Amino acid sequence: MKPPPFDYHAPRSVAEALDVLAAEGERAKVLAGGQSLIPLLNMRLAAPGHLVDINRLTGLAGVEVEPDGVRIGALARHAEVERSEPAAAAQPLLRQALGLVAHPVVRNRGTVVGSLVHADPAAELPAVLTLLGGSVRLARRGGPGTPAAGSSTAQDVAAGGSFVVRDVAAGEFFTGPLESAAGPGELAVSAFFPALPPRSGTAFREVARRHGDYALAGVAALVVLDDDLRITSAAVACVSAGPVPLLVDVTGECGHRPPASAGWAGAARAVQDRAEPEDDIHATAGYRRHLIGVLAERALRDAAREALNG
Amino acid sequence: MAERTHDITLVVNGTVRRAAVPGRRLLSDCLRHDLGLTGTHVGCEHGVCGCCTVLLDGEPVRSCLTFAVTVDGREITTVEGLADGERMSPVQRAFAECHGLQCGFCTPGFLCTVTALLRDNPVPTDEEVLEGISGNLCRCTGYQNIVKAVHRAAEIMAEES
Numbered sequence A: 001m002k003p004p005p006f007d008y009h010a011p012r013s014v015a016e017a018l019d020v021l022a023a024e025g026e027r028a029k030v031l032a033g034g035q036s037l038i039p040l041l042n043m044r045l046a047a048p049g050h051l052v053d054i055n056r057l058t059g060l061a062g063v064e065v066e067p068d069g070v071r072i073g074a075l076a077r078h079a080e081v082e083r084s085e086p087a088a089a090a091q092p093l094l095r096q097a098l099g100l101v102a103h104p105v106v107r108n109r110g111t112v113v114g115s116l117v118h119a120d121p122a123a124e125l126p127a128v129l130t131l132l133g134g135s136v137r138l139a140r141r142g143g144p145g146t147p148a149a150g151s152s153t154a155q156d157v158a159a160g161g162s163f164v165v166r167d168v169a170a171g172e173f174f175t176g177p178l179e180s181a182a183g184p185g186e187l188a189v190s191a192f193f194p195a196l197p198p199r200s201g202t203a204f205r206e207v208a209r210r211h212g213d214y215a216l217a218g219v220a221a222l223v224v225l226d227d228d229l230r231i232t233s234a235a236v237a238c239v240s241a242g243p244v245p246l247l248v249d250v251t252g253e254c255g256h257r258p259p260a261s262a263g264w265a266g267a268a269r270a271v272q273d274r275a276e277p278e279d280d281i282h283a284t285a286g287y288r289r290h291l292i293g294v295l296a297e298r299a300l301r302d303a304a305r306e307a308l309n310g
Numbered sequence B: 001m002a003e004r005t006h007d008i009t010l011v012v013n014g015t016v017r018r019a020a021v022p023g024r025r026l027l028s029d030c031l032r033h034d035l036g037l038t039g040t041h042v043g044c045e046h047g048v049c050g051c052c053t054v055l056l057d058g059e060p061v062r063s064c065l066t067f068a069v070t071v072d073g074r075e076i077t078t079v080e081g082l083a084d085g086e087r088m089s090p091v092q093r094a095f096a097e098c099h100g101l102q103c104g105f106c107t108p109g110f111l112c113t114v115t116a117l118l119r120d121n122p123v124p125t126d127e128e129v130l131e132g133i134s135g136n137l138c139r140c141t142g143y144q145n146i147v148k149a150v151h152r153a154a155e156i157m158a159e160e161s
Helices: A014-027 A037-042 A078-083 A085-090 A092-098 A112-118 A124-132 A264-274 A285-309 B027-034 B090-097 B107-120 B126-132 B143-160
Strands: A007-009 A028-031 A050-053 A063-066 A069-073 A135-141 A153-158 A161-169 A174-176 A186-194 A200-208 A215-225 A231-239 A246-249 B005-012 B015-022 B053-056 B059-062 B075-077
Touching: A014 A028, A014 A050, A014 A135, A014 A161, A014 A186, A028 A037, A063 A085, A069 A085, A069 A112, A078 A092, A078 A112, A085 A092, A092 A124, A092 A200, A092 A215, A112 A124, A112 A135, A112 A186, A124 A186, A124 A200, A124 A215, A124 A231, A200 A285, A215 A285, A231 A264, A231 A285, A246 A264, A264 A285, B005 B027, B015 B027, B027 B053, B053 B107, B059 B107, B090 B107, B090 B143, B107 B126, B107 B143, B126 B143
Parallel strands: A007 A050, A028 A050, B005 B075
Antiparallel strands: A063 A069, A069 A186, A135 A161, A135 A186, A153 A161, A200 A215, A215 A231, A231 A246, B005 B015, B053 B059, B053 B075
């Protein structure tokens, strides 16, 4: 129950961190809050040769609320984002989900971007990023002659050299259980969560064995209404429903109707049909599928209520 | 080959302490083994039980999920630092008064967690107390008296302020 030995690196700049990551490749792991990585190390389920501790990169600690969304730096702790009123006003699903992430003491250390890169399909934040269509910004060492592959690229000049960044959309970022698109040599520097559109609402519902545990099943929902307060878009993202967060568009099942007469039950069935939950010691796949349906309907109804009240 | 060590400085309970630690030294082990502060207890070592909770710059954190080298230069408060000299803190007195401990193994973690909870929220509701201590496990006293002790500590703090 003690971590295996590793070479410890404490870079003072993003450029320095990227140098170490570029040099060590797959042998290196990034340490931010450590609330997922250190348990894995303590249980010796992970044994990286090099640990790159980014806790001194205070420039990555920001939570910036922009007109179109919230950009969260790699060192922003869950608790800071949860407390941020501007972030909650721009995208209420962040606070709704963060209150369900582990316990308050763990949220004091754990980071939002770290949760995304950890890519646990049982975790809340990957589902949130997926539902909202957010993205993760990855940086790696590179010069003007080495443009990065990806949906968009940009270059930045850091102290001591240049690096290349790419933004990876949530739909491409989560590639499997505990697997993300972040490659060797790359550092996730921030994540972007789009703002809530007008006349829309969100909700997060989950069931866990004990408060703060990973959920047996969970559903985040986003419902958008038009000027006549009819549903124009409804979607959910499910936790523990497959190898990656499961995004299901249920606009058709809900119908272009006011929330009071929407087809919630049909929408819930559609979500259940798409889910691929697994059996484990905590719950059977069948029970998880049942929960996903129940939670999808509740989350959609709650999100619609939020949209009407907003 | 000997494992490389890092020289770190921590301000623990107001005292500057130095240690040479390998990168993998958990803060909990640094406090207990390198600095001799065995009041911080180690239960599960994967962040579930909350026994090892200490205050890092005033915020409760799991010392078993923090590397000592990461918090070089920071301020740590452990259970040994809660009392004011010989006089126990309001939270400690309330736990004693309300029978909020029995074997005492989980107690240091509860005391640190509750100290920060009441600093941030001096009059918590039952629900806020339960949420606040939800990350700390007790296997003998049970939670009824611990919840009472949190409310009693809030009273004592209000009386003494």
